[in-house]
Amino acid sequence: MKMSSDKIIIIFTVVSAALLQLIDTSIVNVALNDIMGNLGASFEDAGWIITGYAISNVIMITLSGWMSARFGRKYYFAASVIVFTVFSVLCGISTNIWELVVFRILQGIGGGGLLSTAQAILIETFPKEELGLANAIYGMGVIIGPAIGPTLGGYIVDNASWQWIFYINIPFGILATILTLVYVKEPKEKMHAGKMDWLAFVMLIVAISTLQVVLEKGQSKDWFETNYITWFTVIAALTSIIFVWRELAVKDPIVNLRLFNNRSFTTGTLFNFVLGFGLYGTTLVIPIMCQSLLGFTAMQTGLLLLPGSLATAFMMPVVGSLLKRNYIHPAIYAGLGLILFFVFSYMMGQFTTQVGSGDFFVPLIIRGFAMGLIFIPLTTISLVNLEGKEIPQGTALSNMVRQLGGSIGIALITTFISRQTVVHYTHLSANLTLTDPLTQQRLSTLTNGLISKGLDQTSAAQAAKGILAREVNGQASFLTYKDLFIYLGYFFLVLVPGLIFFRNKKRASHAQEESIEWALE
Numbered sequence: 001m002k003m004s005s006d007k008i009i010i011i012f013t014v015v016s017a018a019l020l021q022l023i024d025t026s027i028v029n030v031a032l033n034d035i036m037g038n039l040g041a042s043f044e045d046a047g048w049i050i051t052g053y054a055i056s057n058v059i060m061i062t063l064s065g066w067m068s069a070r071f072g073r074k075y076y077f078a079a080s081v082i083v084f085t086v087f088s089v090l091c092g093i094s095t096n097i098w099e100l101v102v103f104r105i106l107q108g109i110g111g112g113g114l115l116s117t118a119q120a121i122l123i124e125t126f127p128k129e130e131l132g133l134a135n136a137i138y139g140m141g142v143i144i145g146p147a148i149g150p151t152l153g154g155y156i157v158d159n160a161s162w163q164w165i166f167y168i169n170i171p172f173g174i175l176a177t178i179l180t181l182v183y184v185k186e187p188k189e190k191m192h193a194g195k196m197d198w199l200a201f202v203m204l205i206v207a208i209s210t211l212q213v214v215l216e217k218g219q220s221k222d223w224f225e226t227n228y229i230t231w232f233t234v235i236a237a238l239t240s241i242i243f244v245w246r247e248l249a250v251k252d253p254i255v256n257l258r259l260f261n262n263r264s265f266t267t268g269t270l271f272n273f274v275l276g277f278g279l280y281g282t283t284l285v286i287p288i289m290c291q292s293l294l295g296f297t298a299m300q301t302g303l304l305l306l307p308g309s310l311a312t313a314f315m316m317p318v319v320g321s322l323l324k325r326n327y328i329h330p331a332i333y334a335g336l337g338l339i340l341f342f343v344f345s346y347m348m349g350q351f352t353t354q355v356g357s358g359d360f361f362v363p364l365i366i367r368g369f370a371m372g373l374i375f376i377p378l379t380t381i382s383l384v385n386l387e388g389k390e391i392p393q394g395t396a397l398s399n400m401v402r403q404l405g406g407s408i409g410i411a412l413i414t415t416f417i418s419r420q421t422v423v424h425y426t427h428l429s430a431n432l433t434l435t436d437p438l439t440q441q442r443l444s445t446l447t448n449g450l451i452s453k454g455l456d457q458t459s460a461a462q463a464a465k466g467i468l469a470r471e472v473n474g475q476a477s478f479l480t481y482k483d484l485f486i487y488l489g490y491f492f493l494v495l496v497p498g499l500i501f502f503r504n505k506k507r508a509s510h511a512q513e514e515s516i517e518w519a520l521e
Contacts, residue, residue, distance in 0.1 A: 006183055010125050013179040014118035017081055020169055020176075021111040024088075025053070027153035028104075031162040038162065041097035048101045051216040053108040054407065055209050060112025062204060062400045065393035066254040068117055070196075073124075077117045078180040083110030085173025092166035119395040121184060123383065151302020158299065197254050203243035204255070210236040211404075215411040219418060256393040259386070265394060267498075268382025269401050271334070274495060275374055276405025278341060278488065281413050282367065286360075289481050293474060294355065304357055308364035315372025323380060330377030331499040337373030338492045338499075340366050345489025349482045353475070416487075417480055424476035 028035075028049055036046045060067075060080075068076050087107035094100035156164045210232040217229065224230045247253040260266045283305075290296040290304060323330055344367040351359065379398065386394045451460045 007125055009179055009183045010121065013176050013183065014121045016172055017114045017176045018118035020172055021084065021114040023149040023152060024111060025149065027149040027165050031153055031157050031165055034157055034162040039097045039100065045097050049104050051212060052101050052105040054216065055212045056105045056108030057112040058212065058400060058403050059205055059208050060109050061115055061403060062255055062396055064113050064117050065256065065396040067113060068120065072186055073117060073120060074180065074184045074186050076113060077121065077184065078177055080110045080113030080117065081173055081176045081180060084114065085169055088166040088169040088173065092163040115399050151299065151305065154297065154299045154302055197246065197250055200243055200246045200254055203239045203246065207236050207239040207243055212407060215407045218411055219414045259390060259394055259397060262385055264385055265382050268378050269398050271378045272382065272398050272402045273405035275378065276402035277409030278492060281409040284410050285413060285481065285484065293478055300357065304360050305364065307361060308368035311365045311368025312372045315369050316376060319372055319376040323377065330381050333373045334377040335496050335499050337370045338496050340370035340373065342489040342493040344370060345485045349486035349489065351482065353478055413484065416484060420480040420483055421476050424479045425473055428472050428476055
């Protein structure tokens with residue numbers, strides 16, 4: 001397929017802007033230690049750099065459909081790029097931790113407007129029969145962004161300073177703004193936005209803010225053992241109920257929840273939630289396992305993830321092209337992707353502590369193919385029946401649900417790791433007694449080694465017990481990660497039968513039948 005130069009420029013502009021936003025969701029993680037040291041902040045305070053960005057980001061993703069209709073998609077996208085870029089600069093010049101937290105929240109407001117709006121622009125740029133290809137191009141950014149964020153962050157921190165993880169956005173932001181204003185066109189169908197519903201707006205902000213705080217801080221605060229986590233959970237539930245009621249009651253909602261009347265959109269969005277769970281969950285777990293247990297550096301971990309990301313990048317346009325040719329129902333591709341994700345998880349669950357970097361290559365390649373096969377068909381099926389003004393609302397809801405899926409997945413995974421590690425540690429330590437010959441031999445070896453380095457007998461014996469306890473904890477953590485991958489694999493496998501909800505029932509029109517023969521009613 002030959003593309004015009006204008007279309008290529010639009011693709012480059014919107015995908016690069018969306019990619020910047022996604023990279024910024026994970027690039028800060030590897031720089032937290034340097035930020036804390038430079039700004040004199042505690043880990044608890046520094047955590048709000050990530051939490052604040054996540055809160056404002058999800059809020060604006062949800063509102064981006066209404067904002068596009070209210071201010072025009074072209075100008076809203078350009079404004080989002082400008083806000084994101086300006087506050088990236090201010091993040092870099094922050095002189096204390098709370099300045100950085102505030103600027104990250106404001107940066108997230110700009111970033112949240114990029115993701116869904118970029119997808120909506122791509123969908124409008126391509127004809128209906130090429131919707132799969134449009135989603136493939138967009139999907140490359142969605143999948144690759146979180147994967148390369150830690151790698152890029154590690155490289156920048158190792159070779160420059162943490163401020164450059166923000167300054168790197170400047171040239172891309174300037175270029176994207178200029179290209180947006182010159183080449184991006186407003187949609188043919190004029191979008192209508194009602195007046196701002198301030199009750200719904202406030203409920204949305206409170207609901208998402210409290211929910212994100214609960215998900216981000218719940219594990220470190222022992223969940224409902226902490227009063228404010230309990231109260232925030234109650235507030236999130238009540239304000240969510242009020243928000244849903246309000247949006248269904250008014251004529252022109254700021255978030256069109258009535259789109260969930262469309263079965264294909266609803267089912268696809270629910271599967272997008274699961275995709276967020278798997279994508280963000282494994283993107284979090286693999287670097288932690290590699291760095292904390294296997295001793296890899298941030299750069300080594302990033303290079304480890306790179307082949308899988310390239311596999312996804314390769315798979316995206318292939319699947320998009322196959323969808324356009326209409327050979328196989330898109331749910332079949334998604335089912336194959338879910339099965340491949342199970343294979344990836346099962347292989348990871350078979351690792352031993354002797355695993356090396358080369359052992360990750362095949363599983364991560366399989367994961368890369370799986371993500372390409374899952375993302376494109378599900379996103380395409382979700383959005384194919386939407387028209388005109390429904391497109392930005394649909395992309396906003398779909399992206400918001402995927403982000404929440406990632407947040408909830410990460411919260412559940414971190415809780416599982418914390419608690420399951422204790423279970424394994426208790427089981428392993430029960431077999432370590434001072435009367436056990438193997439334990440005595442290990443302690444003796446450690447003690448003699450420490451004495452040879454200058455410690456006295458008493459100090460060496462005590463330190464040896466500490467080393468042995470850390471080794472047992474490392475073994476317990478490794479067993480926990482093995483369990484986690486196995487459970488994730490089975491979770492994705494049992495979702496395969498749910499794809500039956502994507503079966504064809506009837507066609508909307510003769511025109512749809514000709515242009516997208518696989519579209520679902």
